[in-house]
Amino acid sequence: MAADPPLVLDIDGTLTRPEGWGIDSRVFDPLREWDAPVVIATGKAFPYPVALCHFVAIPELVVAENGGVVYTGDDVFFTADREAAQAVTEEYRAAGYDLGWGDEDTVNRWRETEIAVNLEQPIEPLRDIAAEHGLEVIDTGYAYHVKDADPNKGDGVVTIADHVGIDLDDCVAVGDSINDVSTFEAVGRSFAVANADEPATRAADEVLDDVHADATLAVLERIRGTK
Numbered sequence: 583m584a585a586d587p588p589l590v591l592d593i594d595g596t597l598t599r600p601e602g603w604g605i606d607s608r609v610f611d612p613l614r615e616w617d618a619p620v621v622i623a624t625g626k627a628f629p630y631p632v633a634l635c636h637f638v639a640i641p642e643l644v645v646a647e648n649g650g651v652v653y654t655g656d657d658v659f660f661t662a663d664r665e666a667a668q669a670v671t672e673e674y675r676a677a678g679y680d681l682g683w684g685d686e687d688t689v690n691r692w693r694e695t696e697i698a699v700n701l702e703q704p705i706e707p708l709r710d711i712a713a714e715h716g717l718e719v720i721d722t723g724y725a726y727h728v729k730d731a732d733p734n735k736g737d738g739v740v741t742i743a744d745h746v747g748i749d750l751d752d753c754v755a756v757g758d759s760i761n762d763v764s765t766f767e768a769v770g771r772s773f774a775v776a777n778a779d780e781p782a783t784r785a786a787d788e789v790l791d792d793v794h795a796d797a798t799l800a801v802l803e804r805i806r807g808t809k
């Protein structure tokens with residue numbers, strides 16, 4: 583009997599409503615009913631994808647913080663630490679800038695291996711300070727991430743695939759930004775949504791006509807039962 587191929591899905595820009603923000607509720611049922619592992623690979627802090635899996639009611643297979651945190655369902659792996667990124671953002675603050683998330687900062691509060699900065703903040707001084715500390719800043723279109731260059735989503739996906747026993751060649755990935763390029767390189771088939779940035783568009787096997795969840799839902803429709 584034909585089965586569904588395993589999925590690797592990004593969140594922002596990919597499961598979001600066509601307007602750009604907020605998870606599109608139409609993705610909940612197809613993901614819950616998907617007859618193969620679904621890996622959520624995101625730049626968001628660890629609790630966010632875990633909560634998404636929880637509320638969709640699927641097993642927690644999670645790559646968070648752009649690969650800094652990986653959860654196989656049994657073990658959590660940390661592939662970076664927060665200290666270096668923290669030092670960068672402290673210097674950024676000392677220079678008079680702000681991370682842009684308010685005093686309680688729920689974007690970074692539970693973040694363990696990198697720090698995110700609001701897109702409304704100036705990026706140049708952030709990049710300069712990060713470079714002095716040997717870190718990079720990536721722009722996902724949803725936040726600037728101050729991070730170690732090494733951890734990436736793709737390596738996290740490989741870790742999960744090894745653990746769960748998924749053949750990466752069978753995996754289908756959908757994503758929208760530079761932080762999905764390593765995922766696209768790790769899996770058998772990759773799709774960039776129409777709203778994807780240039781690096782993701784270049785790296786994908788195919789660029790979709792639709793945006794955000796419209797595009798992802800179209801992929802699910804197309805690949806269901808094709809394994």
Ligand SMILES: O=C(O)COP(=O)(O)O
Pocket residue numbers: 592593594595596623624625626722723724725726759761
């Ligand atoms: O955290 C971000 O900036 C983007 O998150 P995403 O990787 O799920 O799109």
Ligand SMILES: [Mg+2]
Pocket residue numbers: 592593594595596722757758759
């Ligand atoms: Mg994204």
